[in-house]
Ligand SMILES: Nc1ncnc2c1ncn2[C@@H]1O[C@H](COP(=O)(O)OP(=O)(O)O)[C@@H](O)[C@H]1O
């Protein structure tokens with residue numbers, strides 16, 4: 001018996017002539033943070049959308065808890081405890097924190113036929129959950145649009161955890177954040193994993209991925225360049241594996257030279 | 265589950281460098297979408313109280329008159345608002361009114377159906393039209409503006425063509441005699457609280473006809489429907505799961521879909537809602553007039569949308585209120601009737617309607633920026 005929670009075996013996905021994914025294999029354990037790295041267009045989002053029930057893989061199989069699984073809809077995936085937090089976060093900025101937190105899964109009260117959305121209970125839970133991660137929502141009826149990017153990200157993650165996620169998939173959770181907010185979100189992700197969740201963290205920022213990841217899968221133009229445990233790979237190696245890594249190295253050298261000449 | 269993840273805490277305070285914004289009382293109030301329309305309605309009443317306070321406008325008869333007009337518009341404005349909050353438009357409301365009218369009149373007059381059966385037939389057709397609008401929008405992903413604009417022409421054309429084909433004319437009179445004793449029609453045709461008005465009349469507190477009966481005989485059915493709909497829809501929006509889904513579907517349909525909201529079903533149900541509201545409007549008016557007119561309801565869809573916008577609905581969806589649309593309709597109804605009691609030429613009403621809408625859109629846009637602006 002394998003101890004993998006989720007396995008992608010030789011996944012391929014085509015959009016017409018575009019080969020978005022080809023033979024991608026990736027395995028994930030409980031409590032593990034797997035960082036999925038790659039440049040824009042590498043196929044990261046497409047890969048996790050096959051797990052989220054948005055796309056059906058054209059080739060290969062997905063195995064969740066030993067069972068070969070085919071997801072027909074995002075709801076199927078959610079029901080199996082796979083929660084995906086997309087780049088757009090699935091938050092409605094005009095709606096309140098509470099209404100967003102429970103969107104689609106509202107707590108109900110009252111007798112049959114007169115069942116209503118239990119707003120008081122929802123407010124309480126939302127404020128409590130946000131409080132646990134250090135976000136003081138004094139008014140849970142305030143619109144999400146008034147929150148900062150980091151707060152929104154944490155709201156989306158906290159919501160996924162509250163609704164019983166076993167696998168937490170985060171698509172570029174830190175890409176739009178400043179350094180401080182990104183570190184808060186990353187810290188929260190580590191905590192979540194330490195509670196036994198499996199986390200797939202998608203990013204093209206190695207500096208965000210390296211400190212928190214247990215293992216790293218690098219995608220390049222739809223193909224996997226392999227999965228590496230943290231002890232087997234350095235930050236620099238990861239950086240150069242990603243397309244554009246070389247260019248950034250070169251840029252760094254050039255900048256250093258510029259600095260040196262301007263210092264003279 | 266709740267204990268499992270309870271200890272996931274990172275007590276890092278976001279507020280260190282986020283400069284916590286103080287939420288003022290005013291700001292909270294401004295977050296209510298119907299605020300502008302409520303203020304507008306109050307201003308309108310103050311205005312007419314001053315310029316037309318001593319005319320018949322605020323007599324029992326005058327009040328019921330502008331309430332009736334407001335209520336009729338309000339019935340469709342509320343449904344239009346619900347749909348707008350859900351992120352879509354229905355431009356076929358006006359045509360649906362004409363279509364529903366003849367769906368009642370032709371079977372009742374020409375095919376000998378009992379009136380109640382014709383009414384049920386009209387509502388069934390409304391559900392079909394609404395479903396068709398909805399499924400087209402949801403399945404094709406086309407803007408509802410275009411899809412329902414097409415339906416505006418199709419329904420109006422079909423109404424005219426079918427009526428002329430079957431009856432040889434464009435109006436179908438003769439319904440009034442059928443109302444008496446009908447098991448269903450009374451719901452759309454009965455003045456209520458008549459005893460109040462009889463009593464007020466007997467006390468000489470309200471104006472009487474020459475035969476001694478009061479001029480205002482009772483609360484018209486439109487007003488009862490209007491109030492009932494305003495209460496029910498507000499309850500739905502604020503207190504039910506379906507209400508949350510409406511906001512979510514209009515606010516961000518992909519996001520809503522991703523967390524399991526049945527966006528397609530929600531939108532289709534809202535399109536059925538506007539068509540059914542148009543049919544309630546049509547039934548009340550057709551029974552009141554005793555005849556169906558193929559042109560009935562022309563341009564009503566735009567008035568309904570205007571009232572919804574004045575009531576705080578954003579054209580982009582996800583924000584608004586049913587009670588706001590009700591106030592919007594009250595503003596329009598009151599002004600359209602009140603203007604007769606002033607020296608102002610009634611031609612100016614449309615100017616007012618347009619200006620109100622412009623102000624409302626600018627105001628709403630400002631509010632939206634306030635509500636959604638990120639730190
Ligand atoms: N729904 C789609 N239809 C067609 N092409 C798509 C679709 N989704 C993604 N692609 C293509 O697949 C490739 C991988 O995209 P994506 O998975 O979004 O990359 P990443 O998330 O790594 O930036 C890109 O070339 C993109 O244009």
Ligand SMILES: [Mg+2]
Pocket residue numbers: 044045046171
């Ligand atoms: Mg992506």
